[in-house]
Amino acid sequence: xxxxQPPSVSVxxxxxxxxxxxxxxxxxxxxxxxxxxxxxxxxxxIYQENKRPSGxxxxxxxxxxxxxxxxxxxxxxxMDEADYYCQAWDSTTVIFGGGTKLSVL
Amino acid sequence: EVQLVESGGGLKQSGGSLRLSCAASGFTFSRFEMNWVxxxxxxxxxxxxxxxxxxxxxxxxxxxxxxFTISRDNAKNSLYLQMxxxxxxxxxxxxxxxxxxxxxxxxxxxxxxxxxxx
Numbered sequence: 156x157x158x159x160q161p162p163s164v165s166v167x168x169x170x171x172x173x174x175x176x177x178x179x180x181x182x183x184x185x186x187x188x189x190x191x192x193x194x195x196x197x198x199x200x201i202y203q204e205n206k207r208p209s210g211x212x213x214x215x216x217x218x219x220x221x222x223x224x225x226x227x228x229x230x231x232x233x234m235d236e237a238d239y240y241c242q243a244w245d246s247t248t249v250i251f252g253g254g255t256k257l258s259v260l
Numbered sequence: 261e262v263q264l265v266e267s268g269g270g271l272k273q274s275g276g277s278l279r280l281s282c283a284a285s286g287f288t289f290s291r292f293e294m295n296w297v298x299x300x301x302x303x304x305x306x307x308x309x310x311x312x313x314x315x316x317x318x319x320x321x322x323x324x325x326x327x328f329t330i331s332r333d334n335a336k337n338s339l340y341l342q343m344x345x346x347x348x349x350x351x352x353x354x355x356x357x358x359x360x361x362x363x364x365x366x367x368x369x370x371x372x373x374x375x376x377x378x
Contacts (some may be wrong), residue, residue, distance in 0.1 A: 185361075185362035185363070187362065187363045187364075189305070189364075191305075196355060196368040196369065196370055196371060197297075197305065197355070197357075197365070197368050198368075199363065199365065199366050199367075202362060202363045202366065203362050203363075208366060238304075240304065240305050242305075242363065242364050244361060244362070247310075247319040248307070248319065248321065249295065249297075249307035249310065249359075249364045250307070251297075251304060251305045251306065251307060251364075252304075253304050254304040254305070
């Protein structure tokens with residue numbers, strides 16, 4: 156099972172960034188998203204499609220339907236520049252997407 | 261405050277063994293499932309292994325099956341990864357993460373670097 160993400164996404168400050176994650180019937184699974192900044196550990200930003208852990212800003216949201224999960228960052232800030240990974244369980248295996256580098260230009 | 265602290269990484273020759281530990285604090289360790297995830301230099305995240313709360317259910321990625329063994333000691337609030345028959349391609353930062361069946365980890369450790377030389 157594979158999860159496919161675009162290698163890179165660019166966004167202007169204050170605009171909305173959308174990062175997609177595609178996988179066969181992904182909408183039937185729980186999808187989550189992690190943010191990772193250089194030299195740091197991953198941070199969970201969205202779980203169970205659209206839930207935000209405590210401390211994650213409201214500008215982060217998620218959706219998951221059909222074959223695609225989407226992470227949306229509204230009003231993107233410079234601090235949001237990072238690598239983002241989607242993740243799902245497939246039977247007895249945890250699958251990560253290849254990661255998307257978000258550039259805030 | 262939830263804390264996960266990995267240790268045990270280092271430099272090993274191909275074919276060698278290493279045991280990683282993850283010390284948990286700030287939560288009731290025995291109530292949470294755990295995962296090991298690694299990240300090779302400049303690469304993405306790769307899940308390695310999962311263990312249930314009691315240790316009765318364990319899963320491995322194909323890349324480490326038969327070589328790595330995950331375990332836990334709930335009395336010591338600790339997670340372990342025994343790594344045998346190490347390969348150069350096992351070189352990575354290894355993270356422990358507190359997870360469940362919907363996510364790999366809501367909390368992650370800082371990681372420990374394992375370098376395997378030929």
